[in-house]
Structure formats: structure tokens, C-alpha cells
Amino acid sequence: MAFVGSEDKARIEQEMPWKERDVPATFHQLLSRTAGRFPNHKAISFQLLSGPRDKAETLTWSELLGKVNQAANLFRSLGIGEKDVVAYVLPNCNETLVTMMGGAVAGIVNPINPLLEPEQIAAILRETKAKVVVTLKSFPKTDVAQKVEEAVRHAPGVNTILEIDLNRYLTPPKSWLVPFLRPKMGDKEKLAHADYKNFNAELNKHAKTLNFEDSSEDRVACYFHTGGTTGMPKVAQHKYSGLIYNGWLGQTLLFDENDVIMCPLPMFHVFAVHVIVMAAVSSGAHVIFPTPAGYRGDGVFDNFWKLIERWKVSFIITVPTAISAKMQRPVDADISSVKTAFSGSAPLPVELFRRFEEATGVTIVEGYGLTEATCLVSCNPVDGEKKIGSIGIPFPYTDVKILQDGPDGPSECAAEQVGEICISNPGVYAGNTYTEADKNTNLYHFDKYLRTGDLGRFDEDGYLWITGRAKDLIIRGGHNIDPAEIEEALLGHEAVAFAGAIGQPDAHAGELPCAFVELVDGASVTEKELMDYCKVHVHERAAQPKHMTILGELPKTAVGKVFKPDLRKHAITRIYNGALEAAGVAARVVSVIDDKKRGLVAQLDAKGSSEDDVAKVLGAFTRPWEWSE
DSSP states (O other): OOOOSHHHHHHHHHHOOGGGSOOOSSHHHHHHHHHHHSTTSEEEEEESSOSTTSOOEEEEHHHHHHHHHHHHHHHHHTTOOTTOEEEEEOOSSHHHHHHHHHHHHHSEEEEOOTTSOHHHHHHHHHHHTEEEEEEEOOOTTOOHHHHHHHHHHTOTTOOEEEEEOGGGGOOTTHHHHHHHHOOOOOOGGGOTTOEEEEHHHHHTTSOSSOSSOOOSSOOEEEEEEOOOSSSSOOEEEEEHHHHHHHHHHHHHHTOOTTOEEEOOSOTTSHIIIIIIIHHHHHHOOEEEEESTTGGGSTTHHHHHHHHHHHHTOSEEEEOHHHHHHHTTSOOOSOOTTOOEEEEOSSOOOHHHHHHHHHHHSOOEEEEEEEGGGTEEEEEOOTTSOOOTTOOBEEOTTOEEEEEEOOTTSOEEOOTTOOEEEEEESTTOOTTOSBSSGGGGTTOEETTTEEEEEEEEEEOTTSOEEEEEESSOOEEETTEEEOHHHHHHHHHTSTTEEEEEEEEEEETTTEEEEEEEEEEOTTOOOOHHHHHHHHHHHSOSGGGSOSOEEEESSOOBOTTSOBOHHHHHHHHHHHHHHHHHHHTTOOOEEEEEEEETTTEEEEEEEOTTOOHHHHHHHHTTSSSOEEEOO
């Protein structure tokens, strides 16, 4: 179905209300329907190594349904009911997808980022009351198994650990070497409360049809954690209805059973699971997962275009950091099968958009979503005008309002007026977004619209633009970092009186954490010493500051809080001027203003530089710039 602009959104919504759409009530019904329609079509493929001729394993839709049924039966045999939790701490592989789906059929599935530290994994396991954990068997070049073993020591509710051995994806002689190269584990016998079992061996003991009744109605099926840089990430609840809505959008507006989707994104994140996997389940499209680490995998970027040719990919799923890496490699294969690239998780710099389009002949569609809304919210129309930097038009049945607080409560903003982006759609579980009830307080307007914490505006054409954030987050390559963890760590240093952490612009990751401190009177410490201190006391590596600035006094509000807009202006000036100097461009940032429509805007003195010269450098960043008066 064409999706050209706001008129198509309105036309689709006017056909019938969402509740009258002929969509399944449960995930199992949806998967069964697709397997019945396309039993022998390819569903998913995974290759452990990134080479275009390396071994890959493909499951058809009927084969996938059989394995999902086996997994659901296995989880039920381990005591998982509809309100019980199966967690997985896994990189990508076919078993990860089977676990995700089987867990959602048997009970509630809880994907956990394997890059988190053991104490964070343990905190999530305790919060979700997980009974079963699926993870890796010890394997070379990864410490996932060791992390999970340590995490489960501090999660007494876990009674079973199911291990997946990636060695089965290798061929000799590499497969022969793995038993000798496996990292050593601790003493599993000390985990008296949890039994270790082989996932595939246990799976094969169960029937390929469900041996219990599927859920009869909509219910919570997934727990996805947000962020993960503090001791206890928030856990969002996702219902079947939200998953199925995402799938319906993909099938209606993007994919059909003939499409092949390259998805090197992690299956602990909503972008891969809800946006891509659910769209494939709904449409019958074929999804490719290259390497356990996706875009982070060895050789993935070097082989990327050849992998596109191997699988005859029609849709590329990507993020700005990956696009930047791809543009450092020549297009060395036949990619004529590609129709579209879909980018999300972070704003895409204008220059990167243009470079990708020029190099590949493929147009990038930017989209917007968030974990709390069961993901999809808006995108630039696939068949219509794409406004670079915009996050496009809200999807059908997604109601987005730009609201601002006033003395009489929230009111709706006019076009071009900035306010908070608030969302209502079939994926928003109003009143129950988070597992912890107190975290849902003040999270909604009119008991319906989820407050995203993002500031934005609609333009006159109905396109949505993000201009900043009301909530104080650093977003590094789509990964949320809470600046409070950095600040609290720095305030533990005896020489630090005040600390403020923000995201400084970065051409690759969008933002990187940096910190500003004010010292105690008479104290003496260097910026390098504070950076070293953070390496010890900021526990997640992604949150460790990449730059430290000691100021005589931090800017503060009237009530003494650190005023972060001034810190952001300071960082933009430093980063932009550094990039211009490194490129040999004479122009310099002389001020940063706070524009009501565009957010923070760098103003430059040209110093004889041309607009093209500056654009080639600063176009790699997401923040806008202009010439000073």
C-alpha cells in the first residue's frame, strides 16, 4: 500500500478503526498464519562468520514455527506460565529468535543486553522475577557466559539456565579447536538454585506443536529494559497488540513475502525485534542476521556489500554509526536488488545522508520510535517526500501531539511551535508502561498520551522534527546513557564540588559523553586524573566520559542547579572548531544560539571559507549551523 504523505495516513485510518482490522489477537496466531501461507519460504538466516561464502543456516516459516512451538513447550515444562518470565542474554543467532518467540508464547520474554555488566543483568533478572535464563555456553572471544554465571548468583529466582553452543555453526577445522579454546567458567556447582542444561538438547525433547492452549486474549508478552547505565534500568511492558501493530505497519507499508531484509542489529533491542522481526512475521519476508554481534562483528563492514549481493537483499536496516562505517568502504558488489535503507535510533547527519545516496543510489528512510511505545511512531514516507533531518509523518493509527504545560494544564502547540512529543497508538500501554508503578506517575497527558521527553514540532506539511530533549539523556549511537551516573561518580572525588555530564557532538556516534567539573576551593586535580577516576568509578564503559573540562565555576540556575544548555554550547563550540581546524577550514564557531525551532544552532565566522567547505565538515554532525550576522 502506498505511503506518500499525510493524506495516505488519513485514508488508511478512515477505512476502519484499528480495533476492526483483521489482525490476530496473539503472536502465536500471527506466526501460525504466516507459516500456513508461506510454509516453504525462507524466514530467517544466520551466519556466524561474515564472509559472503561462509556457512549459513536458514529456517523456513514452517520450520521456525515448529522450533518456536518446541521452545514454548520446553519453557512450560520448566514452570513458565503466562505471567512468568524467560530472560535471554544472547548475541544474535537462530536460537535467539526462537527463544524470543517461544518465550512470548509460553509466558513473558525478557531480552537483556549482553554488553551490560553482571550487576546490571542481575538487577534486571530480579526486577522481572525471571525463572529461566537462556544464554551462551562459554565460547572464544566472548564473556557472555561468565557474566551470566555471575549475575545469576545474585538473582535467586532463576532456577534454570539453558546454554546455546555456537560451535555448531562452525565447520572443521575451526569447530575442532573450540573445545580447546573455550574460556574457563567458575564452579557452576556453587549455583545451588539454578540447573544448567543444553538448550538444543532440551528443545528436541518436545513436540513441534503446542501441547497447551495458546493465550485467549491480549496480554503482556515482552519486557524490554531501557538504557542500562544505572544500577537498575527501567523495564517496559509490551503487549501482543503492540507487537502485532508493528508487524501490521511493516506488512502494510514496507514488506511482502518476496522481500529480503538485512538486519545486523541486536535482538535485545526493539528496533530488531519489533520493527523488523514483527514486520517479517506479519509479511512473510526473509530476514538475514550476519554474525552474533551484527554490525559489531568481525568483517561485517568489510563484507557488507558482498553480503547484500549474496542474499539479494531488498531492504537494509541500519543506524547512523553503521552508515558512517559503510561509507569508508567502496561499494564492491552488485547491490541492484536494494530498494530502500531504513535508519533509526539516532538523528542522521545531512552530509551522511547525501554521501550514502550518492555512493549506492539508495534512498534512506529515517524513522522514529522508542521502547516505551513498543517502538514505531513515524517515518519519512517510503513513496513520498523525504525531508532530511525530519523523522517524518506519524504512522496510521498513531496520534502524535506536541504539548506544552501551562497554568491550566497541557495545551496543544500550533505548527512550528516547539513542545513535548506525546504519543498515543496501539503500542502505548497507557498507565502501565513500566513494571514499577511509581515510574508511570506523570508519564502521560490526559491518561492517554505517553510523554516521550523529546522536544519537537510539526512543520506546515505535517512532518515531525526533534529539536531537543526535555529529559536529560545522552544518546550514544542509539544507546541511552543517564548522565547522573557520571555525575555521581565524579562527585565522589574529594576535589570535585559540582559536576555536569552531557553528550558532546560526534560525527560517528551522534553523541559521546563528556563532563564538566568545578573544583572544591583550594583543591588541585588534573583533567586526566579525573578521566582515570571515571574509568574506575563509572561502571559501564559506554558511559565513561570521552572529554573532561575543569571550569572555574559551572553555569548554574537561580536555585543552584548546573545549567546544562551552556555546557552543551561549550561542547559544540569545542568539537566544531576542532573539526574545522583538523580539516584545514578557517571558519570558526563564534556563538551558539538556542533557536525555538531548531534547538542549539552554531553560528560561524566564515573567515574566507566557502559554504561548501564548511558543509563537508559540519554536515557530519546532527546539530545545525549558520553564518553569524
